[in-house]
Amino acid sequence: MIETLVPVKLVVRVPCAIIEHQGKILAGQRSPFLSFPLKWEFPGGKQEENETDEQTLEREIMEELGVEIHIIDKLPVTIIDQGWREIILVPFVCSLKTENIVLTEHEQIIWLEPDDLQSLDWTDGDLGIIQNYYQYLAVKK
Numbered sequence: 001m002i003e004t005l006v007p008v009k010l011v012v013r014v015p016c017a018i019i020e021h022q023g024k025i026l027a028g029q030r031s032p033f034l035s036f037p038l039k040w041e042f043p044g045g046k047q048e049e050n051e052t053d054e055q056t057l058e059r060e061i062m063e064e065l066g067v068e069i070h071i072i073d074k075l076p077v078t079i080i081d082q083g084w085r086e087i088i089l090v091p092f093v094c095s096l097k098t099e100n101i102v103l104t105e106h107e108q109i110i111w112l113e114p115d116d117l118q119s120l121d122w123t124d125g126d127l128g129i130i131q132n133y134y135q136y137l138a139v140k141k
């Protein structure tokens, strides 16, 4: 019998946070030494085994920014197909529970009005997230 090898694509689930504070949104610039160097992203990271999306997000935000968050709403997922793996970005609208941000991974962060978000050089997947966030804001009004 001839067996056919079917390549299994790695699927990575990445909860990320659209953090709202005083009418602005936090964007983080990725390190020049990691994948997507110097691109802008919503902070977050890869889910570990047995974590819910919310647990991953709270852990990652504490690791990367040193703050606690309130999770307010979930937005639609955006899928990035990188050929060898698929990244499922799971965005959550959040607010700050504690405010003293200490950066451990990002090159820099910036707080922007929602309308100004598109001025940054985001990862491809994040452009879809921003459009979904605008729709979310429009419905909320």
Ligand SMILES: Nc1nc2c([nH]c(=O)n2[C@H]2C[C@H](O)[C@@H](COP(=O)(O)OP(=O)(O)OP(=O)(O)O)O2)c(=O)[nH]1
Residues within 6 Å of the ligand: 014, 015, 016, 034, 035, 036, 040, 041, 042, 043, 044, 045, 046, 080, 087, 089, 123, 124, 125, 126
């Ligand atoms: N946290 C976050 N990651 C994003 C966003 N957009 C996007 O494409 N990503 C990608 C970058 C990474 O490949 C992955 C998140 O994993 P990570 O935060 O642990 O970053 P990493 O550099 O260690 O990951 P890797 O690419 O080296 O595997 O998702 C986003 O808005 N936020």
